[in-house]
Structure formats: C-alpha cells, structure tokens
Amino acid sequence: MLLFVAGLISMSCVTLSVLSANDGRDALLYKVDIFLPPKEGRDEIADILHIQETVKDLSDIDVLFSFKELGNPRIILVLDVEKACRWPKLTGFLSSKGYEYRVTSLYHVSDFAQELGVNLSSDLWATSFENHRLVMDRVVFPEKDLSTLEYNEMLKWTLERDAAIARTGQQMTVFRALGEYPLELIYFGPVTQHRIEEYEEYLHGPRDFENVLTRIENLDHYTGQCQGD
Structure with a gap:
C-alpha cells in the first residue's frame, strides 16, 4: 500500500482557512495515522503511551477513537479539532519527536x-x-x-x-x-x-x-x- 506521509513542514503550515473552511460539516474530523520509524534504542511501548497521553491532554482537540495496529508501530487516531488554531500543538509535538504521520479529513456517515x-x-x-x-x-x-x-x-x-x-x-x-x-x-x-x-x-x-x-x-x-x- 502506497502511503502519502505528510511532510513535517507542510503539515505544520496548514493554514487556518483550510482547517476552518465551512464545508457543511458539524465538526472538523480527522484520521491521523502516526508511524514510529525504526530507531536504535527506541522504547516503542513508552513512545506509544507517551503519544496517547500527550494527545489526550491537548486542549480543544477531542480524541473520539484511538487504536494501534496489531503487529506494527502505527497509531490511528480519530480527532475532533474543535479549534483549528490548536492544530499546530499536535503537529509540533509529532515533528519534534520525528514521527511520520498522515492526515485524512473525515465526514461522519450520518x-x-x-x-x-x-x-x-x-x-x-x-x-x-x-x-x-x-x-x-x-x-x-x-x-x-x-x-x-x-x-x-x-x-x-x-x-x-x-x-x-x-x-x-x-x-x-x-x-x-x-x-x-x-x-x-x-x-x-x-x-x-x-x-x-x-x-x-x-x-x-x-x-x-x-x-x-x-x-x-x-x-x-x-x-x-x-x-x-
């Protein structure tokens, strides 16, 4: 499966107008796939739990669902971004840790x-x-x-x-x-x-x-x- 891994710089510079565009949705919903690349000495479990706790503590970003892929160091989050200006807190954290990530905009099925x-x-x-x-x-x-x-x-x-x-x-x-x-x-x-x-x-x-x-x-x-x- 080909992956489009969002560039660390480009994702950090997503404009407010894009994130807050009025497209008829009641919420700004996103699926965020976070990939932990192999790294010598990495404590995968500690890193995953740190990501989990950090995302939970982000203000104005509500974690609707959080999963881990079985057998692979990949985290899958479904987020409700209540205020677009809070988005850089998440991307900044992921960038600082060197994690690769991909973001998909979602629309609820109902x-x-x-x-x-x-x-x-x-x-x-x-x-x-x-x-x-x-x-x-x-x-x-x-x-x-x-x-x-x-x-x-x-x-x-x-x-x-x-x-x-x-x-x-x-x-x-x-x-x-x-x-x-x-x-x-x-x-x-x-x-x-x-x-x-x-x-x-x-x-x-x-x-x-x-x-x-x-x-x-x-x-x-x-x-x-x-x-x-």
Whole structure:
C-alpha cells in the first residue's frame, strides 16, 4: 500500500482557512495515522503511551477513537479539532519527536447519508469499543461504468445495509474519507467470524468493492504484551 506521509513542514503550515473552511460539516474530523520509524534504542511501548497521553491532554482537540495496529508501530487516531488554531500543538509535538504521520479529513456517515437522502440516526453508531479484537476496513467504491445515479444508488444501498447491521447490535462506526476518489468509507468495529463471513458476502459480490482490512486494538487497552486470539 502506497502511503502519502505528510511532510513535517507542510503539515505544520496548514493554514487556518483550510482547517476552518465551512464545508457543511458539524465538526472538523480527522484520521491521523502516526508511524514510529525504526530507531536504535527506541522504547516503542513508552513512545506509544507517551503519544496517547500527550494527545489526550491537548486542549480543544477531542480524541473520539484511538487504536494501534496489531503487529506494527502505527497509531490511528480519530480527532475532533474543535479549534483549528490548536492544530499546530499536535503537529509540533509529532515533528519534534520525528514521527511520520498522515492526515485524512473525515465526514461522519450520518451526515453523508443525509446528503444522499438516507436518514441514519447518529445513535446507530458506536462511540467507543471495549473489545480489543477490532478491525479497520477501508472500502473503496470504484465508479467503473456506472452513471451518477447508479453510483449514488449503490452508496445508498450500502449505507442502508450498514444501518441494518448496526440495528442487529453489531457495534461499528463509519466515516467517509473526504478528498478521496473513488469514494472511500472507513469502518471501525469488533471482528468476529460472523462479521468476516458478512464481509466476504458483502464485499466480493457482483459489486466487487475494493477493501483493505487492518487488525487493530483499542489504544486504551494497549500494554505492549501479546494478546491471545
């Protein structure tokens, strides 16, 4: 997977007008992927826990979700930046530590669904996860030969199916990645054998969606110790 790692200087110079642009969203939501490059003598566990505590203490930046990729030194944060002027506190900290990071603007699925004419109540979606057996799924919807109407109908069908799954008690939360084309949805939720079978049926049917699954754990539960399956 090709990674666009945001340059330390360019990210520190993101302008206030870009971060605070009125694009119809109720909040400035971002997914921040932080990568700890190999370094001799690095205490990975200590660094990860330091990042966790530092981000929690940043004023006007609310941590909605925080995860660690299983088996790799990568942290995944979903943040609500309440005041754009606080953003340099985060980028400045990451820059000072020499961490590589990538930022993706997000749009909550309920707001996106509303634009498509689908009413998805915000209380359908999980706001926290207790289970450390989690998965992040990035699902891309290729346009192929679909018309705009057909493409939107495919998205509406997908969101309605997601809502139906959530109503059965399956914990999940979903975001749209802004600026990505073809359109990309990002799912977070517990992984179960039943859920894996649903993915197989759902994603590899006639619509032939593209998806990348990543096993993650809740950062609040991270200890650096091996977790049994």
